[in-house]
Amino acid sequence: MPNTKFDWLPSPSQHFLVVTFALLVYVLTTRARREQRAPTTAIAWVMGLVLMPYVILPMYLLFGQRKLRPAGSPRPARTAAPGHWAADLIESFGLAPPGRCDIRLHADGDAAREALWQVIDGARERIDVCTFIIGDDALGRAVIERLAQRAREGIKVRVLLDGFGALTLPRRHIRLLRAAGGEIAVFRPFFSLRRIGPRNLRNHRKFTIADDGWLWSGGRNLAGEYFTGNDRHPEAWRDLSFDLRGSVAAAAARQFDHDWSSVRGRKARAVTADDVEESPGSAMAQFLPSGPDQTEDTAHALLIDACFRAEHRVLAVTPYFVPGDGLRDALRLAARRGVQVTIAMPARSNHRLADFVRARAMRDLARAGVSFRMLPFMAHAKAVVVDDELAMCGSINLDLRSLLLNHEAAVVFYGPREIDWLAEWIDTTASAGEPYRARRPGLVRDVAEGLLLTVAFQL
Numbered sequence: 001m002p003n004t005k006f007d008w009l010p011s012p013s014q015h016f017l018v019v020t021f022a023l024l025v026y027v028l029t030t031r032a033r034r035e036q037r038a039p040t041t042a043i044a045w046v047m048g049l050v051l052m053p054y055v056i057l058p059m060y061l062l063f064g065q066r067k068l069r070p071a072g073s074p075r076p077a078r079t080a081a082p083g084h085w086a087a088d089l090i091e092s093f094g095l096a097p098p099g100r101c102d103i104r105l106h107a108d109g110d111a112a113r114e115a116l117w118q119v120i121d122g123a124r125e126r127i128d129v130c131t132f133i134i135g136d137d138a139l140g141r142a143v144i145e146r147l148a149q150r151a152r153e154g155i156k157v158r159v160l161l162d163g164f165g166a167l168t169l170p171r172r173h174i175r176l177l178r179a180a181g182g183e184i185a186v187f188r189p190f191f192s193l194r195r196i197g198p199r200n201l202r203n204h205r206k207f208t209i210a211d212d213g214w215l216w217s218g219g220r221n222l223a224g225e226y227f228t229g230n231d232r233h234p235e236a237w238r239d240l241s242f243d244l245r246g247s248v249a250a251a252a253a254r255q256f257d258h259d260w261s262s263v264r265g266r267k268a269r270a271v272t273a274d275d276v277e278e279s280p281g282s283a284m285a286q287f288l289p290s291g292p293d294q295t296e297d298t299a300h301a302l303l304i305d306a307c308f309r310a311e312h313r314v315l316a317v318t319p320y321f322v323p324g325d326g327l328r329d330a331l332r333l334a335a336r337r338g339v340q341v342t343i344a345m346p347a348r349s350n351h352r353l354a355d356f357v358r359a360r361a362m363r364d365l366a367r368a369g370v371s372f373r374m375l376p377f378m379a380h381a382k383a384v385v386v387d388d389e390l391a392m393c394g395s396i397n398l399d400l401r402s403l404l405l406n407h408e409a410a411v412v413f414y415g416p417r418e419i420d421w422l423a424e425w426i427d428t429t430a431s432a433g434e435p436y437r438a439r440r441p442g443l444v445r446d447v448a449e450g451l452l453l454t455v456a457f458q459l
Helices: 012-033 039-051 053-063 085-092 109-122 138-152 171-179 247-264 298-309 325-336 352-368 400-405 416-430 443-453
Strands: 099-105 126-131 156-162 183-187 207-210 214-218 241-246 283-290 313-317 340-346 371-375 383-386 390-394 408-413
Touching: 012 039, 012 053, 039 053, 085 283, 085 298, 085 408, 099 247, 099 416, 109 138, 109 207, 109 214, 109 241, 126 138, 126 247, 138 156, 138 171, 156 247, 171 183, 183 247, 207 247, 214 247, 214 390, 241 247, 241 283, 247 283, 247 408, 283 298, 283 416, 298 325, 298 383, 298 390, 298 400, 298 408, 313 416, 325 340, 325 352, 340 416, 352 371, 352 443, 371 416, 383 416, 390 416, 408 416
Parallel strands: 126 156, 156 183, 313 340, 340 371
Antiparallel strands: 099 241, 099 283, 126 207, 207 214, 214 241, 283 408, 313 383, 383 390, 390 408
């Protein structure tokens, strides 16, 4: 009698047909969406579809889409004299031009919290909040209670929370805000049965906007560890944030409304710079959204261009460092040209896998002259300074997920005061860290790094 123990397994011919079908789906969907993928990402998907099509094909259909709309047409050629190269590049993506702003950079968590309260309390008509996480702690409760109080006073309050962050937000906070008249929406909830797009494309943007004209933003989520600490993290994480008034706030409000309408299925409001009061400040800044809803990988492109244009220094602070090949090459070549490239990051972050896989890129860049400073505390700040030309601060980490998958946002600063302030902040923070010393990996670690890097874009 024949052994039927493994009769449930597909025959070689059936397996070949499944692999062929899986690869055909990959090719057709990639071509139809006109998606450009990093070679390592494409190889990872193809190898997975060949070796494990029964598992990887459903994963690809759920998570494989990276852009939510086809690439648009480039901006028409300028008729006026060109401006700053970075501003020209950002405008070429169809984004708002730089504008004059009144800007405050927050030195610590206390200053950031007080500025946040000022923005919320200063609203006269509306408050829009977009965040990845609202903590179940004193800070998170204070935010919800303050927003609920403003809603009871007749202010239109809208809160857009990412689906991941919504998992940890107590239902009582949602009920409190809604009972006060505020609105709360969840961006791509994990367990929704609605067709809402790939679940791995998270909204990592961080805005609090009053009346479309006053923006509080940066790298801080609305939880205690990002400000002054809480029970789980008595020592606050080192982070950056800022607030500003002017046309940049209007651009952020327009982006918030686009995100909100994509969740609620409503037409977005038309928010323009003319709708907000002119800022009394003289600092120049520009709003830079990044993510699947943009026609280009805007922040990624700006960083690569900046590295090739840098003449003296590139300073950066980031909690996670898993760059793609393009950014890694740009950083390496800048260091080879004699540019001072310094990157500060925590020696131990809150994501152990990211800490593990970053070593391969760090060894390569350290050999080229890039200086890594390994901080003895958790730093969640995200900022880059290039020469005296520009500085960028926001929610964007220097990793593949943040640069290529997440919905992110930053503000690019062109004023010397803001550039000098951020450069000094990064230098002071970096000085607390030990220099990174590259070590040759063993065989097991080398193989493990390679395997994990094939899925680094999902980490």
